[in-house]
Amino acid sequence: MSTTTTDRAAAIQAALAQALHPDSVVAHEGALEIRICAGTACHASGRLGVRDAVVEELADRGLTGKVAFVETGCHGFCEQGPILVIQPKGIFYAHVRPQDVAAIIEQSIEGDGFVEKRLYRDPHTGEPVPYERDIPFYKGQQRLVLALNGKIDPYSIDDYLSHGGYTALADVLAGDDPDAVIELITESKLRGRGGAGFSTGTKWRFARQAKGETKYVICNADEGDPGAFMDRSVLEGNPHAVLEGMMIAAFAIGAHEGYVYVRAEYPFAVARLRAALVQARERGLLGLDILGSGFAFDVRISEGAGAFVCGEETALIASIEGKRGMPRTRPPFPAVSGLWGRPTNINNVETFANIPWIMTHGAEAFAAMGVGESRGTKIFSLTGKVANGGLVEVPMGATLRHIIFDIGGGMLPGRTFKAVQLGGPSGGCLPDAMLDVKVDYEELSASGAIVGSGGLVVVDNTNCMVDLARFFLQFTQDESCGKCVPCRLGTKRMLETLERITAGNGREGDIELLEELSGYIIEGSLCALGGTAPNPVLTTLRYFRDELDAHISERRCPAGQCKALITYYIDAEACTGCMLCAKKCPTSCISGEKKQPHVIDVSSCIKCDTCRQVCKFDAVKVWSGIEQAAAATGQEA
């Protein structure tokens, strides 16, 4: 018995070793290598031109084949794209343009220098930081899920295999004990990274215990929060990790079919995932007899049309089934009756991507990171008015201050921190007083925000919190599936109330109305979309009540953003009469002689903000509320 088990295990390990293509070009430690980020953000900022330039330049210099060139997944520092990294030196180039490539190769490949103008510069000191390891953005992170993202070519299964890929799967198959797998995952205290934070081990156990021959594993890659892109980056950068996680899950619960539900508007993710599936099948890592273990599993890609609500698991299932993506009531939970009425386990991309690491490093190592009931790491997409935006992976329990100021580099020059919106439209806004809150499921919930899928939108003093709440509510209202009354109509009426307030027509009782609606929408909605939609409004009420009051009772927008409540004027003392604003004004409502202070004709000003943006002397100002009158009269005088 034990002999056969050992034999079987050895056969599986041997099969895995065979899966690696012998001819594959794998960068050896110590060899020179150029890595260029092929994530969506760098793609958008022009990585294709850089790539062509690199290929051409290497050929010109006869370096093709001598210097490895890898198009990797997302490096996470999207703010700085296109990104090019020279390894093993670790030189990090940002905002690379094709015309820079020759110099970079000359200096950093052939020579030992840098092209200084393309180095990353500290936003506050302006000092160049040549090495990736020294950049605060990377230094403060602990990359576990994203570990291979900047290293391997997502189109190459060999890259993944040579970095230890699929060993976790082979171990699991060799161990042949699904319960042990579930036990391990439970011990690791891994919780769902999609938002709800439900224990993954428990979820798997439910699915394993559910009666039924046919079971499904679904990977939820329907990432829809505005400003969130970690699932996208993981899929784009390391699709095999997700597949491996899915396979382990499938083995654990006894499923033989899996789906990746990914939105069609993630074309790179879909293409790389598709390529990964093909390669995995070729190498015997997917299919009827995986690594000779007898375990059969295959994955299909289901492309979604981009409805936010399809990230809700029951709506997602309906969508895969070809129905309109609308949530249904639970119970029965998908673990009992999911896709096509069969037991189904649904996990988020990031959750699956954590699985191989946990299997290889053990539950204890994973549980060693984090605090309380929240263990391991979490990827956040840091966006908004922050100096260094991008993907940030930190251990659970890091403070918001650490993420925003240490890693993110703080505010843009001249701005002050006002709030951070966590967890997307379902989350909430926390003020600076809450910056030391630990990013932990329980602690964040208590503060009114949520971990959610990990969106972090930083808001500074130029943003109106009421308008921000309105924006997020607009999003959830537009994305409501329309099934249940509180969500379809309640959020609409809340939105109308907020629109009224930002338009300067707020009424007494509006705040109470918002509170009542929020409470009953949260309590009565069918799914989590409606159940969390009022959160941005509630946290605004909780932390930024004075701003809301100013809109309603003083008809004033303290941030100077709500157009109906503001007036533009030019500070005569600061204005140098450069005429730039007058030239740029689309309605030609700014007048003034050269070198004389200019004046805005308030009656035809459309408050487009152009003048303020172009003014180099900060002479264009915004007044709001009761000060409007004073501003207007002061200007005439």
Added chain:
Amino acid sequence: MATTADDITRTQARPDQVLLTIDGQEVAGERGDTILEAAQRVGIHIPTLCYEPRLQATAACRMCIVEVEGARKMLPSCSAAVADGMVVRTNTEKVRAMRHLYLELLLSDHNSFCTPPCRDACPTHIKIPQFLEYIAHKDYKNGVRKLREDLPFPAVIGRVCPRPCEGPCRRQLVEHPITICQLHRFMADQTIDEEQEGELLLPVEPKPDSAKRIAIVGGGPAGLAAAFYARLEGHAVKIFEALPKPGGMLRYGIPSYRLPRDLLDKEINVLWRMGVEIQVNSRLGVDYQLEDLFDEGFDTVFLALGAFNSNDMGIPGEDAEGVVTAVDFLGDLELNGEVHVGNNVTVIGGGFTAMDACRTSVRKGAKEVTCLYRRSRKEMPAHHTEVDEAEEEGVRLELLCAPVRVITDPANKVTGIEMLRMELGEPDASGRRRPVPIEGSEFVVECDQIIAAIGQYPKLDGTTEEQGVKRTKWRTIAVDDWTFQTADPRVFAGGDAVLGAQTAIQAVAQGKKAAWSMDAYLRGADMAEVGQSLAELKAQPFFKALTSRTDLDPRVARMAEVPPVFIDMTTDVTRPSPPADMPKREPEDRRANFKQIELGFSEEEAVRGAELCLDCYCPASGKCDLQRYGIEYEVFKNRFHGGEAHDYPADFRHDFIMREPNRCINCGRCVRVCRTEVGSSCYDSMGRGYDSIVSTADNLPLQLVGCVSCGKCAETCPTGSIETNPRLLGSYDLDESRCMFCGECVEVCPYDALEQSDFFELAGYNRTTMARESLYVREPRRVDPLRETVTDLVPHVRDAALGRGWTWEPIKDDPIALDEPEGGA
């Protein structure tokens, strides 16, 4: 009651059951039951809009939420399963508050009406859109029948009514209100002459003789209406009229230029022909006593005595020669054919009677007529057209002044009246601004006749409190609010005698309800109970009146009428603008005679006018769940009105299934029933967010998305969003030149109306001759070319023009079937 061991044993569940508590009641539920099912089984009603037993629950409407102890959130009871030891509360304050909010939300985007605002405003609740539809069809006879369900005298009331119905008419949002009142006058004018000799146009056949007798004292609008409806119930009715002719104030108060007497006679003649006896010149208290009526064998008496006493002006000199009351002035003219009119006449008052007195004076040759009123023109109780017409005829208005004393010559003859200027102060109880005297502003209006028209009160001679006819402090008869009974259970009262001087239409409404009440009494109902039931209905206003209450005496149910159930919908009805009026006689042509002023509509004008009706009502009113819950949860004031509301076009493209998406609440019942029971999947939710709506794919007409016209969607619709059109087609015809004998029609017919013949397989031999034989199709009939023009088909009015009229009312409730040939089949 103390719980005993026995009680506990009784509520013990079987092994296959679970035991839970719902609203404090122990309930044994079947395993797998939902909370809703378990509650329903023990008679606990949980509201729901989207649940239907045969369909899979979706929990979309959130009305069925309940509190479950230990649950984090409210649970939708339609889909939450029962569990052992569960403690459920279905009706807590919070649950009710949430349901209230959700109803507010639903109704805030429910851009539709339950009952028409015009009908709600009408005191007798005439079924206005329905009768207008008959006018649009030019079917005046059935129109009069429909009208007479609530108003027996359309020609008369059509001339004298102050038209409260037209104020809230929504057509004024387009141009001006429908001239409802003048349209029913027009309709009655078309049939009235024929009716004198021919068939009576009654809403229903009078019931068989009940062997009960009703005496009606007073032949005014209330008495006549009561006689009409009592007669329909099969009772013998006799009217006792004090004056020489019946009609009451209609005859003796309203001048003939407004109401030609021949029309009044003709409509009263209908009562004669129905078998109502009318005894004139018999005054209660003079010619007979109340007790005499019972001695003569009458079972009940209805006192409709009117309001023939005039209020005193209460100023010195009131008894001078030349001071008369308007009631006497107008009555004398009618009684004697002549009345004394001064050269310089002053009329005091601003109501209908004052205008009648003014304009009669003009017609009788007064050189100068002045109308004195203490408030401003806006506050005048007379209809504004009356005031305008009076002015056109030369009446001078003197507003904001009140009489102080009558000035007389030594012979005590009137020479003038001293007036005091007024100004308007704070609004009083009636909402009108109170006139406040201006000190020292006296002035004199010279005149040789003063006609006082400052209100009337009932003349209750011949009745005494001892007889049970108690008085109120307003000198009217005190009756039970609900049954119209006086303290003597045999004696009922209504009209002006109860209301004080009011409008004719209010008197008619009282007469109608009193007749129904007397009928209930005569058929042996316990009137205390009837009154109690009606009071309860009113107290929980509309809910119970709308639900089919099996325990409710049908007589009570009817007396409750259909109350105004106009739930404050999204459309805001603004102040009325003046209606487009009937053509009128020119002022020059009316000063010297009593010819009728309004000349009547042409048929074309009337039909066009009726077609303008927007049909602001819902065929589902009364059976609509949303309405029912809206009423039950008292959503009469909606905080979300003024927000955006959808305005979807109604879909009449399918022949049989009518869709009105403005009434849709996205419950998805039609979606589910069509998918799971019919298998057609015609519907699904479309759009996202606030704009999501149940519709067909691309909003195609139903006939293009696989609809089999089974009507199951309409059957399950909890509101009036999907309604079926009565199938007016007798049969379908077969186009033999195109039939290729596929048999699809045979297969799909849900009613097995088609069948294959023995020769079906051979039918290909000769299509033309075999078709009729092989497919048994009922009698062929003309087929309208509607299929071709179906997309541009607009409302039912045009349908009607094509002879395919669609009535919104279910046929079974309609006493006269629309599609029957005239004169009955």
